[in-house]
Amino acid sequence: MKKLLGSFFVLMLLASACSTSDDGGEAGGDSFDRAAMLVNFADNIIIPSLQKFSTDITALDQATTAFTADANETNLLALRTAWSNAYLSWQAVGMFEIGKAEELSYRNFMNVFPVNAGNIDANITSESYDLGAVAAQDEQGFGALDYMINGLATADADIVAFYTDATNGSKYISYLTDLVDRMNNLTTEVLADWNGDYRATFVGNSGSSATSSVDKIANDFIFHYEKHLRAGKVGIPAGVFGTQTFDDKVEAFYKGDFSKALFNANLDAMQDFFNGKHFGSNATGESFKTYLDFLNTIKEGEDLAEIINNQFNLSRTTASGLDDSFTEQVRSNNNLMLNTYDELQKNVVHLKVDMLQAFSVRVDFVDADGD
């Protein structure tokens, strides 16, 4: 008996020791197929969005080359269009700060705003800068391009003049080229990783540990929603976190009338991701929404997915009354900005509290023992 007890004890200890490993089990039967959800995320949303963005970045690169070869107002306009297109498609990409993107701090090197115009000017003049430095994140990316093609002067002719200037023109050209090269290189690297090994890693890591893809992508999604969409694009300019408003801390500040379009693009992309909507098509696949629906068949609670979608829609409706330029909106009637913020805020609660509870996913997983 004692021997039996002993071997039983050892067996159980072994079982528990093994359990800490986490290598994505097979989901089957009548349970939700999380691996299928990850496949949908990767193949139908993340990779296609990145490919589209990469194409737009290439176009931006070509427009930059054309402009630097021949700096005139026509080429500036073409460059601006390429920049706008890429900036819009970026809104469907920035939230996927996972894998290579996380490793590179892709989002922060691509789109920190407001940028530091003083530092950018200094970089151009001194010709000594390291765009790879974290401290230089607000001297590059879409915001820095915004300054370079929209913010140097009011009239287009005066902007072009910076690049044709006999003494300093070449410095502006090389900084502009460096900015676009860096964005191009980062994007190529991120996309290459997804096209290479990372897709399999992402899809295969379908377990339930804190480092599993489901946990990470859920946390990344909420982080982006809270910090970048809610706070970055709306809350901070509206002065939610300080005692005054900041009309200069909006996205695409120098362009002026573009901040609302970027906000809407990001809001749409986030809701589409939530619903598992394929990029560039109306088809849908397994997603947070269908996962919530599945869990609700066990729990029989309120329809959380519907509540979240309604709140997304309400945020969009409220934001539709905003000026194309959030700078203008903050100056003329900040209350409308605050109303939009309030609607966005409500979904933070649904996503971060209710959805994560339903998924049993920890917020920014804390590595400590539980009861």
Place this chain on the structure above:
Amino acid sequence: MDFSPKAYFHKHTEAAPLAVFRIFFGIMMLISIIRFWSYGWIDKLYIQPGFFFSYFGFDFVKPLGIYTYVIFAICGISALMVALGFKYRLAIITFFLSFTYIELMDKTTYLNHYYFISLLSFLMIFLPAHAYFSVDAWRKRKSFQQIPVWTIDVVKLLLGIVYFYAGLAKLNSDWLLKAMPLKIWLPSKYSIPLLGDLMQQEWIHYTFSYFGAVYDLTIPFLLLYKRTRIIAFVFVVAFHVLTRVLFPIGMFPYIMIVSTLIFFDANIHHKILGVIAKMIKINKEVFDTGKSWIGNQVRSRISVVLLSVFFAIQLLLPFRYWLYPGELFWTEEGFRFSWRVMLMEKAGYANFKIVDGQTGKRFYVDNDDFLTAFQQKQMATQPDFILQYAHYLKQHFENQGHQNVEIYVESYVALNGRLSSPYIDPNVDLGKQKESFKHKTWIIPFKDEIKGL
């Protein structure tokens, strides 16, 4: 047989079970400290945060910066000394004080398991756990093979309370009628080998819930009764290993498994000690003196009185929640120190608003500026945390030169799968509220009802 209390307190039994208990307890604690240290948790939990949540009345207990490591070192060394039975009283008192100090530093990390360790080590201060098979006994050439039976029974009693009260706490409608929170937790364990798919089944959620409740309520008795003891121990191992597989509960399952060995007869413990003696190449027989521990009679009597009070408190404290209105799971007034383990899946969100009382100007706080993710998680669902943090924010912004600072919180909490709902009255200036053991009237009452204990 004389069953009078007096006779009971003079009755002696083999010392081996308590010696084995002491050794395993010390080793488990030493491993726990090393594990905690090696994971970098000392730095992460006690050094990096800029702010710590104190227990009411223990504001003075704070981490000591880099010297926090010293407390852990002291705690680990004393645990080793306990295991060895070397300068036992000093060691166990040091262990109790250092361990309890660590637990009091920040209530963010509160776990019932840690509270259990504090209580157990306090109890052990009064027990002659070093009478037998210890360095102390060997050095002084004074080994006692027999000790008062009550000194073993109190450990069984404490273990019994922990289990039984944990079982009582499960007798509520969420646990029994809705299989909550297991219905949330188990489906997320889909990737566990063999069991993953089962975890999606509703009947499993209910089976686990009922098994857990029955297990907790009956296991102390099954362990006490000789004929069911072995099967009870099999259940102990199976239960705790299963919890270890399913949930991140660290060392606790192993601690409970070795602790329950104390319920067994002395011959098993003699065998265990025999194995240990062989491993470290000592002669166990030098300890087998047949002598009885008498101890200091006055001290012994004081111990008995003290421990009687201790156990009376243990039996009553979990019921203190009856003194508060509202749903216990929601308000958490009287929730801690009551063996309410794994009863709730609770998540919250707390958004603090700083208002200038005169101008009405307001702004929101980014909690990341002040709290770690772990602290934020704990803070958002517990009113005493919210209040303490509000006071801290008030002080912080006043020091920054803000005037007429008023603190409001917009907060939402979701409990056991219910949709989140407002938690704290958003119109109450928390800066003006005082912490106390009284009911916090600014908690918005729970909308649903959870029946039961």
